[in-house]
Amino acid sequence: MRNRGTVLIVDDDQEIVELMKDFLEDEQFETVEAYNAKQALEALERTRIDCILLDVMMPGQSGLELCRQIRKTQDTPILFLSARGEDVDKIRGLSIGGDDYIVKSATPEEVVARIKAVLRRYGKNEKNPKLEQHFGRLVLDVLAHEARVDGMPVPMTPKEFDILRLLAEYPRQVFTYEQLLQRFWEGIGDKHTVTVHIGRIREKIEEDPRKPTLIANVWGVGYRFEGVRQ
Secondary structure (H helix, E strand, O other), X not given: OOOOOEEEEEOOOHHHHHHHHHHHHHOOOXXXXXXXXXXXXXXXXXXXXXXXXXXXXXXXXXXXXXXXXXXXXXXXXXXXXXXXXXXHHHHHHHHOOOOEEEEOOOOHHHHHHHHHHHHHHHHOOOOOOOOEEEEOOEEEEOOOOEEEEOOEEEOOOHHHHHHHHHHHHOOOOOEEHHHHHHHHHOOOOOHHHHHHHHHHHHHHHOXXXXXXXXXXXXXXXXXXXXXXXX
């Protein structure tokens, strides 16, 4: 059977780690376990990790703090796993670089499905892609999965890049909140999930994020890309 990838499970609760390990390995994933931030960072140094399932509340360095540290150097997909399901917690997790936020009441099967969805988005490709797409000071390098602004690479999570790429491929086309939520989160979440990610993208590509010129709001509907392909 083929290996679907390697998932790093980071949680101080051994029962949760073992449960997720069993379900993931049944789906042909390899797993690496870590019970605190230190072990997680060591695992990332020695092993090629395709996805991180990260508990928010851990003793010592929290999952949120660990996410911030990882995002300084890596864009590996991160899915937060938390006992707290409040919107403010989800928004906070997504705003610091998380790709998804899952409440621990979710079934293991749902968690595995969300991991598969993130990896599909991260690994998707197309036949004969254009190597680079130029929009003035913004350049999207499809094969490298990289955005550059004024010639400098901009760190982006896989989901941020995929959202930007979709908008840029269809300039002036409005994508509703519902369309974006369905495409990138399989319909799980709400409008805030989308707005948080768009806000993070704007911070990275807009000259003045408070007055965006590349990603425009269509109030009450969604977003459209205003860049001109060159």
